[in-house]
Amino acid sequence: MNIDFNKSQDGLVPAIIQDAITSKVLMLGYMNNEAYTKTVEIGKVTFFSRTKNRLWTKGEESGNFLNVISIKNDCDQDSLLIKVNPVGPTCHKGTDTCWEETNEQSFGFLSELENVIKSRRENADSKSSYVASLFEKGINKIAQKVGEEAVEIVIEAKDNNDELFLNEGADLLFHYLILLQAKGYALNDVVKVLEGRHS
Template identity: 75%
Template sequence: MTINFDKGNGLVPAIVQDAVTQKVLMLGYMNQDAYDKTVESGKVTFYSRTKNRLWTKGEESGNFLELVGIKNDCDNDTLLVQANPIGPTCHKGTDTCWAEDNEQSFGFLSKLESVITDRKNNPSDESYTSSLFKKGINKVAQKVGEEAVEVVIEAKDDNDELFLDESADLLYHYLILLQAKGFTLKDVVKVLEGRN
């Protein structure tokens, strides 16, 4: 990999991202020696601008960043370091240097799960989702079955809009069923990862 260390007086920014959750954990700087040591040791190493020396993240705390991979940007002057963190990344004890929890997110589906959780924990008479939880697991499971059949029927036709609508209904009701059973998407993803 060609890295342009000249632009930054021998240093390039190194953005560290969790290889699993894809969360940005921190930003550090690398010179050629830090890059070489990172690749050789498998532990992310930076050049400390305040200490004027190499430092391996976790050398004092034990909270290492185990290297998964490094990518260069289009200008060859910024690195994206993917790593598996061992413990909190920030020196202040938080998961990230932005005080965010380093949890896997599924984008909009995670937001939807939060809404479903809220409807389960704070039922409302006006909420369709709350009404399903109130009717119990058998009704929720029945709805998933009905939606699955509708997806199969629409898959055999040529109306893509109806197929996608029914697919969305199936996914939504499946998320409700997961929570009715005490699970979330993360639990299903763990099973899939185990099969990979």
Template identity: 75%
Template sequence: MKIDFQKDGNDLVPAIIQDAKTKNVLMLGFMNDEALQKTQDTGKVTFFSRSKQRLWTKGEESGNFLELVDIKVDCDNDTLLVMANPTGPTCHKGTDTCWGESNKQSYGFLTQLEEVIQSRKENQDNEKSYVASLFREGINKIAQKVGEEAVETVIESKDNNDELFLDESADLLFHYLILLQAKGYQLADVVKVLESRH
């Protein structure tokens, strides 16, 4: 890695800390050459503290270390992306991130969809909601729908109509997410099983 520590004239470069698993941004710090070397040597993310004017290993007082996974430098060679595994809250205020956000795994739109399904599960009296109606009918009906959609997906996979195949695949995934929540689980629980097999 060729890093331009002299670009701003202070021997420091910004270091963006990202959770290696969730990909959430945890904090921003600054590194000089010595902090970078110590980070690589110890496997614990170390910064140059501008307020203390010394090297500072994140977690040296709290025990909430950032365990190094990887470091990348940007296209201008003046900013680092540090991927790490946090061993506790990252912010000194006790929050997961320095922006006060929860460091939860997100699967983008699928996470949003899970939140909608959870809301429908909690409000089953919503007469207009298809999802709420499935929860009212119970696990047998939900499991039946997953089976139906699985069969339809298999049938469409044998034809050449990509649009119908994708429609049925979406229906299958949607109903599977409902089944997961009916059983008290979410997509993250399935991902953990897959990760354990990897």
């Protein structure tokens, strides 16, 4: 890998550390050529500490190592993206990230939708909220709705109306997220099962 350590006067390049599974940015550090070489050799992220003025392997005192999964150089060859498998919290303050974020997997809009469903279940009046009314009717009604939506998507899959097919898919997914919460689970629990099958 051709890394341009000479672009800065101190010979350091920024290294963005990202969780390989959750894609959360965990921290930012700096590497010189020696730190990069050691990182590759031992498979654990090693920085050049500007305060200690020496190489510093993250976790050398705490045991919270950052095990390297991959390293990429940017288009200007002067910054690195390092995907890792973190052992324990990353920040020296004990938080998952240096921005005090929880290092949990997010599924973008689907995670937002899960939060909306949870909020409606906990806070909304069943007379004004479709989601709340389903939870009030119980698990049998929710499971029935999932079954109905599953049948409808099968029917639409046999036709040629893409819009109806996609809408039925959205309905099925929406009601499945409701069913997951009714059973005490979340989308992440299903993903873990799929990941287990994949490995």
